[in-house]
Amino acid sequence: MEIDRSELRWGVEQRLEFIEFRLFWEGHVNRSDVMEQFGLSVNQASTDLNRYISFAPDNMTYDKSARTYVRGPGFKSVFGKLDAGRYLAQLRSLEDGLLDRDDCWTTDLPAFGSTPTPVRGVHPETLRAVVGAIRRTEAIEINYQSLSNPEPRWRWIAPHAIAFDGFRWHARAFCMTGNSFKDFLLSRILEVRETADAATSAAEDDDWHxxxxxxxxxxxxxxxxxxxxxxxxxxxxxxxxxxxxxxxxxxxxxxxxxxxxxxxxxxxxxxxxxxxxxxxxxxxxxxxxxxxxxxxxxxxx
Known part of the structure; x- marks a missing residue:
C-alpha cells in the first residue's frame, strides 16, 4: 500500500516508521513502546497504533495472551525503510559512541562488535569553520600540516564539500596555492585565520560532479x-x-x-x-x- 505522506506530519510519520521498525525486527510492539520512545500519552500512542493498522491491516494483530501487537504473517513494509544497512548502521553507531542507547529503536539488541577505527583528531572549531565557509561560499585561510613540508604553512582554500574515504574526513576545496581542486584532511588543519569571498565556484570541480x-x-x-x-x-x-x-x-x-x-x-x-x-x-x-x-x-x- 502506498502512503500519501503529504497527509502526515513529520512527527506522526516518524512514529509510524518506529512501529513498523519494531514489528519487522522484533516481531512485536505495544503502546508503552511508543509512549516511552516519543514521550506520548496513552491516548496519543493508541491513536498512532490504530493509524498504522488503518494503513497496513495485515501487518499486525493483537495477541491477547501476550497483551501486545505482533507481526502478521502477511507483513509488508509500507514505509520502505526496512533494510539491513539501516539496522546495522545503528549497531555501528552504538559501538562508536555516536548513538545513545536510549535513542536506538531496537531494544533486544544482539551481541555485537566491530574492528576499531583510529580516532581522527578533527577539532569541532575546524569543522565549524569549514562547514561555515561551504554554506557562505567563502574562502578561508588555514594553517595546514602536510607530509611534504616539515612545518605547517598558511594557505587559502575555498571548500565546497565534505568527503569521507572510509577512514578519514576531508574538505573538498579549491586550493589557491596550487590553483586546483584538492582534498584537505580536516585533521591536518591546525588553525583557521581569515575569510574572504571565494574566487571559484563548486560547479567548476569536474571531478566532484x-x-x-x-x-x-x-x-x-x-x-x-x-x-x-x-x-x-x-x-x-x-x-x-x-x-x-x-x-x-x-x-x-x-x-x-x-x-x-x-x-x-x-x-x-x-x-x-x-x-x-x-x-x-x-x-x-x-x-x-x-x-x-x-x-x-x-x-x-
Missing part, C-alpha cells in the same frame, strides 16, 4: 564455489556488481577495496574481487596498479 562506475567480479582464480560465495557477499548479478563513485573519490575507493594494485599480486582468497573494467578506470586514474592518482584525487600532502 562526475561519476565513474566500477564493475567488479570474483577473482578469476577462485573456484566456482568460492566465486559464488563472493558474488553473494557483494550482491552480484550474473557475476558482477556495479559501484558508482564520484571521480574525486575514485582513488580512495580503489584503495579501500584493494583494487589499486595488481590483482594477481595477492592470493585470490585474499584479493577476492577484481576490476572488470580496469582499462576504462585507468583512463580516469593513470597508474592504478601503482596506487598513484592525479593531484585532484589524493589528499594534499
Amino acid at each position: 562526475s561519476e565513474v562506475t566500477l564493475k567488479v567480479g570474483p577473482h578469476p582464480d577462485l573456484s566456482e564455489t568460492q566465486a559464488k560465495v563472493i558474488a553473494l557477499d557483494y550482491g552480484m548479478q550474473d557475476g558482477k556488481a556495479e559501484i558508482k563513485v564520484r571521480r574525486a573519490l575514485l582513488y580512495y575507493t580503489l584503495k579501500r577495496l584493494g583494487l589499486d594494485t595488481d590483482p594477481f599480486a595477492r592470493k585470490p582468497q585474499d584479493q577476492q574481487i577484481v576490476l572488470l573494467n580496469r582499462e576504462l578506470i585507468t583512463c580516469h586514474i593513470p597508474s592504478v596498479g601503482n596506487a598513484v592518482g592525479p593531484a585532484s584525487q589524493v589528499p594534499e600532502c
Whole structure:
C-alpha cells in the first residue's frame, strides 16, 4: 500500500516508521513502546497504533495472551525503510559512541562488535569553520600540516564539500596555492585565520560532479564455489556488481577495496574481487596498479 505522506506530519510519520521498525525486527510492539520512545500519552500512542493498522491491516494483530501487537504473517513494509544497512548502521553507531542507547529503536539488541577505527583528531572549531565557509561560499585561510613540508604553512582554500574515504574526513576545496581542486584532511588543519569571498565556484570541480562506475567480479582464480560465495557477499548479478563513485573519490575507493594494485599480486582468497573494467578506470586514474592518482584525487600532502 502506498502512503500519501503529504497527509502526515513529520512527527506522526516518524512514529509510524518506529512501529513498523519494531514489528519487522522484533516481531512485536505495544503502546508503552511508543509512549516511552516519543514521550506520548496513552491516548496519543493508541491513536498512532490504530493509524498504522488503518494503513497496513495485515501487518499486525493483537495477541491477547501476550497483551501486545505482533507481526502478521502477511507483513509488508509500507514505509520502505526496512533494510539491513539501516539496522546495522545503528549497531555501528552504538559501538562508536555516536548513538545513545536510549535513542536506538531496537531494544533486544544482539551481541555485537566491530574492528576499531583510529580516532581522527578533527577539532569541532575546524569543522565549524569549514562547514561555515561551504554554506557562505567563502574562502578561508588555514594553517595546514602536510607530509611534504616539515612545518605547517598558511594557505587559502575555498571548500565546497565534505568527503569521507572510509577512514578519514576531508574538505573538498579549491586550493589557491596550487590553483586546483584538492582534498584537505580536516585533521591536518591546525588553525583557521581569515575569510574572504571565494574566487571559484563548486560547479567548476569536474571531478566532484562526475561519476565513474566500477564493475567488479570474483577473482578469476577462485573456484566456482568460492566465486559464488563472493558474488553473494557483494550482491552480484550474473557475476558482477556495479559501484558508482564520484571521480574525486575514485582513488580512495580503489584503495579501500584493494583494487589499486595488481590483482594477481595477492592470493585470490585474499584479493577476492577484481576490476572488470580496469582499462576504462585507468583512463580516469593513470597508474592504478601503482596506487598513484592525479593531484585532484589524493589528499594534499
